Amino acid sequence: MIGFLTKHLIQLLMEPQIVRILQLHCDNIEYTPTKKEIKTAEDIVPETKRLEEVVVVFVAIENGDDSSVAQNAASQIRNSMQKIGSNRLLLYPYAHLSSNLAAPSTALSLLKEMESSFSDIEVSHSPFGWTKSYKIQVKGHPLAESSKVVTKDSEAEKEITSEALKGESKIKSYWKILTPDGTMTDISDFDFSNHKKLEVLAKYEYAKKRSVDEPPPHVALMKKMAIADYEPASDSGNMRFFPNGRLIKSLIERYVTDRVKEYGGYEVETPIMYDSHHPSMVSYFNRFPARQYNIDSEGKKLFLRFAACFGQFLMANEFQMSYKNLPYRLYELTRYSFRREQSGELVGLRRLRAFTMPDCHAFCKDLKQAMDEIKVRFDLSQSVLHELGIEESDYEMAIRFTEDFYNDNKSSIDELVKKHGKPVLVEMWKEKFFYFVLKWEFNYVDNLGKASALSTDQIDVENGNRYGIEFIDENNEHRHPIILHNSPSGAIERIIYATLEKAAKDIKEGKKPQYPLWLAPTQVRIIPLKEEFYDFCNTLSDQISAHDVRVDIDDRNESIGKRIREAEKEWIQYILVIGDKEAHSTNLSIRDRKTGNVRDISFDDFVSEIKTQTNGKPYTGLNLPKYLSKRPQIMV
RNA sequence: GCCUCGAUAGCUCAGCCUGGUAGAGCGAACGCCUCGUAAGCGUUAGGUCGCGGGUUCAGAUCCCGCUCGAGGCUCCA
Numbered sequence: 202m203i204g205f206l207t208k209h210l211i212q213l214l215m216e217p218q219i220v221r222i223l224q225l226h227c228d229n230i231e232y233t234p235t236k237k238e239i240k241t242a243e244d245i246v247p248e249t250k251r252l253e254e255v256v257v258v259f260v261a262i263e264n265g266d267d268s269s270v271a272q273n274a275a276s277q278i279r280n281s282m283q284k285i286g287s288n289r290l291l292l293y294p295y296a297h298l299s300s301n302l303a304a305p306s307t308a309l310s311l312l313k314e315m316e317s318s319f320s321d322i323e324v325s326h327s328p329f330g331w332t333k334s335y336k337i338q339v340k341g342h343p344l345a346e347s348s349k350v351v352t353k354d355s356e357a358e359k360e361i362t363s364e365a366l367k368g369e370s371k372i373k374s375y376w377k378i379l380t381p382d383g384t385m386t387d388i389s390d391f392d393f394s395n396h397k398k399l400e401v402l403a404k405y406e407y408a409k410k411r412s413v414d415e416p417p418p419h420v421a422l423m424k425k426m427a428i429a430d431y432e433p434a435s436d437s438g439n440m441r442f443f444p445n446g447r448l449i450k451s452l453i454e455r456y457v458t459d460r461v462k463e464y465g466g467y468e469v470e471t472p473i474m475y476d477s478h479h480p481s482m483v484s485y486f487n488r489f490p491a492r493q494y495n496i497d498s499e500g501k502k503l504f505l506r507f508a509a510c511f512g513q514f515l516m517a518n519e520f521q522m523s524y525k526n527l528p529y530r531l532y533e534l535t536r537y538s539f540r541r542e543q544s545g546e547l548v549g550l551r552r553l554r555a556f557t558m559p560d561c562h563a564f565c566k567d568l569k570q571a572m573d574e575i576k577v578r579f580d581l582s583q584s585v586l587h588e589l590g591i592e593e594s595d596y597e598m599a600i601r602f603t604e605d606f607y608n609d610n611k612s613s614i615d616e617l618v619k620k621h622g623k624p625v626l627v628e629m630w631k632e633k634f635f636y637f638v639l640k641w642e643f644n645y646v647d648n649l650g651k652a653s654a655l656s657t658d659q660i661d662v663e664n665g666n667r668y669g670i671e672f673i674d675e676n677n678e679h680r681h682p683i684i685l686h687n688s689p690s691g692a693i694e695r696i697i698y699a700t701l702e703k704a705a706k707d708i709k710e711g712k713k714p715q716y717p718l719w720l721a722p723t724q725v726r727i728i729p730l731k732e733e734f735y736d737f738c739n740t741l742s743d744q745i746s747a748h749d750v751r752v753d754i755d756d757r758n759e760s761i762g763k764r765i766r767e768a769e770k771e772w773i774q775y776i777l778v779i780g781d782k783e784a785h786s787t788n789l790s791i792r793d794r795k796t797g798n799v800r801d802i803s804f805d806d807f808v809s810e811i812k813t814q815t816n817g818k819p820y821t822g823l824n825l826p827k828y829l830s831k832r833p834q835i836m837v
Numbered sequence: 838g839c840c841u842c843g844a845u846a847g848c849u850c851a852g853c854c855u856g857g858u859a860g861a862g863c864g865a866a867c868g869c870c871u872c873g874u875a876a877g878c879g880u881u882a883g884g885u886c887g888c889g890g891g892u893u894c895a896g897a898u899c900c901c902g903c904u905c906g907a908g909g910c911u912c913c914a
Contacts, residue, residue, distance in 0.1 A: 416908060433906075492914075507914080543838060546912060635914075654913090731871055758871085766875035778874060792874060799874065834864060836848040 220274045220311075223259040223295070225337065226287060230257050232335035234328050241305045242330025250327070256287045257337065259295035260315075262308040271311040275318040282322070292316055292326035293335075305330060376403070377627035379600070383615040385627065396624055398646040402597045403626050417649060418705030419698050420549035426772070427835040428697065429550060436494075438547040438554030440694070443835055445722040448824040450557070450693055452720055455819040457559045457585060457690045458534055464581050466532030466561045471512020473537065474503045481515065481668050494539050494554075505539035509560035510686065514668035517564060522672035524566045527682060528574050532561040534693075550698035551653055557693040564665070564682035566672065571660050571683045572613045579617055579641070582656035582689040586643065588817070589690060590717045591699055596655060598625040600641040603633050610639075617641060636663035637686075645695070647702045648709070655691035655699070660684075704772075713794060716772055719818035722825065724811065725752040726768045730761060730780035737784045741777070742827065748808045749820045755829040769794065775811075 234247035258278055262271075282290065294312060296302055303311070309329045316326050327333060378391040378399075393400035423429045428446035432439055442450055462468060474496060475482060494505040506512065513531045522529060537555040546552055563578070565571040586596070598621045600614070607614060607629060618625050625641075642657035664670075665681030674680050690696055704714035718724055725745055729738045738754050745752045755764045761778065768776050776792040777783070783790055788801045802810070826832050 420907090431906080437906090492912095540913080543912065545838075545840090545908085545910075548908080552913080728874085730873065733871095760870095760877055761872055761874065763876050764874090769875055776874075780873060782873085790874095797874090834847080836864070 220270050221261040222274060222278070224278065225257045225259075227255050227257050228338040229253045230255060230291060230335060230337045232293075232327055232333045234331040234333050236332050237330060238332050239305055239330045241309070243309070243328045245328045245331075247328075247331070252289065252291055252325075254287065255289040255291050256282055257291045257293055259293045260312070261295055262303045262311050268311065268314060271315045272318060275315045278315075279319065279322075288322040290319060290322055290324040292324070294327065294329045375604075375627075375629040375631075377629060378403070378624050379614075379618050379627045380624045381615075381619045381622055383611075383618070388626075391624070396597075399597045399624060399626060401646050401650045402599065402644050402652045417549055417551065417647065417651070417702070418709075419551070419647075419701035422701045422705060423550055423697070424837040426701075427837070428701075429694075430837045436554060437544050438542065438552070440550065440553060440555075443837075444824040446697070448722050448821060449697060449716075449720050452819050452821060453589065453690070453693050453696055454534055454536075454557065454559075455821075456588070457693070458532070459819065460581065460585050460588075461530075461532045461559060461561050461689060464530075464561075464577065466530040468532050468534075469513065469516060471509065471516060471533060472506075473535075473539075474505050475511050477502045477504050482511070492541055494541050506535065507540045508538055508558065508686075509533040509535045510562070510664070513560070513562050514664055514670060514684075517562075517670045518668055520670075522564070522670075522682075524672055524674045527566040527672060528563045528570055530561055530563045532559070534559045538692075550694045550701070551647075551651070553692070553694055556695075559688050559690055559693070561687045561689065563685040563687070564670065564672070565685065566674065566680070566682060568610075568660075568683060571685060572610060574685055575639075575658055575660065576613070576616065576620075578658050578685065578687045578689070579620055582643065582658070582687065583620070585689045586656060589696055589700075590703070591645065591655070591696070593622065595699065595703070596643040596645045597652070598623070598641060598643055599628065600625055600639070601628040601630070602639040603630045605632075606638045614639075633662075636667075637661045643691075645699045645702075647699070648706050653691075653695060653698070655695060656687075656689055657691065658685055658687040661686055714772055715774065715794065717814075718774055718811065719815040719820070721772070721774060722751065723753050723768075723771060723773050723823070724750050724815075725775045725777065726771075726773045727752060727754045727777045727779060728761065728764045728768070729754070729756060730778060734779045734784055738779050741779070744804070745808070746822070748812070750808070750811055751823045753823060753825065753827050753829065757830050765792070775807075 229251060231249060231251040233249040234245065256278075260274070278290065282288065292312060292315060294308070302308065312326060312329060316324055327335075376388040378386045378388055380386070388403060393403070423446070426445060427443045428449060429440045429442045431437070432441040435441075458468060477495075478501075493507050496503040496505070513533060517529075517531060520529075535558045538558045538560075539555050541554055542552060547554065561578075563571075563574050565574055583593070587593070598618075600617065602610075602614065637659040640657065640659040642654040644652040645655050646652050661684040665684055670682055670684075671679050672682055700716070700720075704716075707714045716722075727738045727742055729735055735754075735756060738756075742752045742754055755768065757764065765776060765778070772794070774794045776794070777789060778792065786801075788803055789807050790799050790801055791807060792799045
């Protein structure tokens with residue numbers, strides 16, 4: 202905020218003979234006149250005034266201004282207020298905008314003229330000629346802050362829209378490509394011809410080529426496969442998961458959790474809401490304007506967590522740690538993390554307001570330990586994605602760091618790139634702005650050329666201090682750990698999104714889409730030819746499911762063709778049609794969706810064929826009635 | 838937040854341009870058929886055409902406003 206004011210004040214001071222305006226869309230402003238600054242100050246009783254939901258216009262009227270300029274200024278203010286949908290205005294005389302002020306009497310009369318030209322909205326002005334103290338809360342949206350210079354000729358109008366929000370975060374980024382052999386190329390000099398997906402990631406201006414009206418294919422699939430759907434009675438971006446979706450999601454959740462625990466993470470559970478006035482939150486918040494759900498409760502201003510960081514940091518704050526305990530890793534699968542993304546940004550399972558995020562923090566004693574640890578977690582993330590069915594050709598890596606950090610840690614950074622085995626996108630900063638000095642992520646690039654981050658890790662050098670997390674080092678000194686923030690898979694919903702997008706790609710290419718067998722809601726479907734085989738089917742299904750296989754029975758009175766067709770539409774990999782022949786055979790006749798052919802196979806071989814494909818993955822039983830005649834249709 | 842599009846049966850959608858009794862397929866209920874690897878047949882039920890206003894003898898249809906949704910853009914700590 203301070204930086205913004207300074208920047209624009211300098212710009213404003215360079216243009217002579219105009220009305221100068223700094224316009225701010227505010228949650229509230231409170232001001233108190235303290236003393237008269239000039240003899241001709243307005244005659245008022247000084248009292249504190251507070252306005253809510255208001256556009257505050259700081260205005261300086263310069264030498265040479267007249268009525269037409271005032272009118273011009275008023276009409277511009279009116280225009281922009283319509284744009285942002287506000288109808289309360291405070292004109293705030295602010296001499297510091299100009300070094301060429303008009304005489305106070307002229308200025309006051311023009312100010313009043315401006316005020317009176319707003320008949321249709323609620324308008325007031327703060328007292329002219331008084332020294333005032335004020336408190337102001339500016340909104341965070343892009344149009345909230347703007348400055349204007351208005352001259353007699355309205356065509357000379359200049360409007361500068363604030364870059365305050367993004368401007369700060371984008372300070373001096375240098376975009377590069379780093380190849381596995383360690384060479385860093387400027388992005389404009391890199392030959393992308395063999396790296397199309399990386400190019401998509403690199404230029405996120407893909408709008409030009411893509412056909413606009415096409416919804417991402419996973420949205421239709423998530424409904425058709427009865428996985429998930431929008432819940433109109435909730436807020437946008439809060440999904441409901443049907444039995445199929447819950448089963449898939451819960452298996453992925455369990456798998457990622459198992460892998461993190463195997464790596465050395467200790468699972469914890471922390472609250473989903475926090476007090477924004479808690480001292481640890483305040484400084485964190487000052488950097489990041491409102492993008493969270495806020496809840497007022499008994500005078501507390503609570504917000505819903507947007508990551509697991511707070512809970513784990515506040516918890517680690519209570520730990521008495523020695524350097525001998527480090528690295529120490531805390532893990533939580535947040536169900537949910539909440540980010541109140543702008544409504545227009547929400548898309549299916551790709552971008553949500555409530556999502557499930559595995560989040561593993563490693564507390565490290567020094568940078569060397571952190572660099573060793575980040576490599577282990579890099580391998581973990583790669584492996585987890587692979588096992589979830591997302592291959593290295595599906596995603597591109599981006600890495601961000603400060604220039605100093607790169608120079609000091611070049612070989613370790615090169616090592617990460619080498620592990621990825623492909624060129625990676627680099628964003629390099631001259632100096633640290635965020636709390637981290639290095640961050641990498643894997644970005645899934647979908648059918649429409651959209652990139653979404655999956656796995657990520659960061660080296661955080663600030664929050665150990667901010668949250669008062671300490672350990673005692675070899676010399677009996679108190680020190681703050683370096684903290685790594687890793688999500689080995691990224692949001693679970695996003696893994697489902699990627700899985701469905703890959704399936705959609707198969708469909709488009711004429712291939713049969715398929716779930717990885719361990720995620721399939723039904724792994725084996727049994728279809729009795731006639732009612733007389735029901736008992737046989739039931740026994741068979743018990744025998745198969747005794748080996749931890751999800752098997753169900755289509756006992757509906759439908760034609761055999763129709764029941765097979767529907768099993769195919771559910772992407773069920775194995776179908777067993779049971780008739781006279783099968784009921785009297787020791788072997789099974791299985792229809793394998795991958796080939797569409799029927800083959801004979803022994804019971805044991807069949808089970809072991811399934812086991813090979815689901816080896817090392819979690820299992821849970823059917824999440825639907827075993828008999829299809831007992832299932833409601835999910836119509837979405 | 839901005840732009841565009843949309844809202845008709847449980848679901849997918851037609852009808853709207855050119856105003857005149859509300860349609861189809863799927864699904865559901867019931868019945869027939871008892872079936873050999875991607876849709877067997879018939880009958881029935883089911884709609885305040887998102888909400889509010891206007892024009893008209895008459896509005897799902899034309900006009901205005903609103904609500905909700907979706908996609909794109911911007912954004913993504």
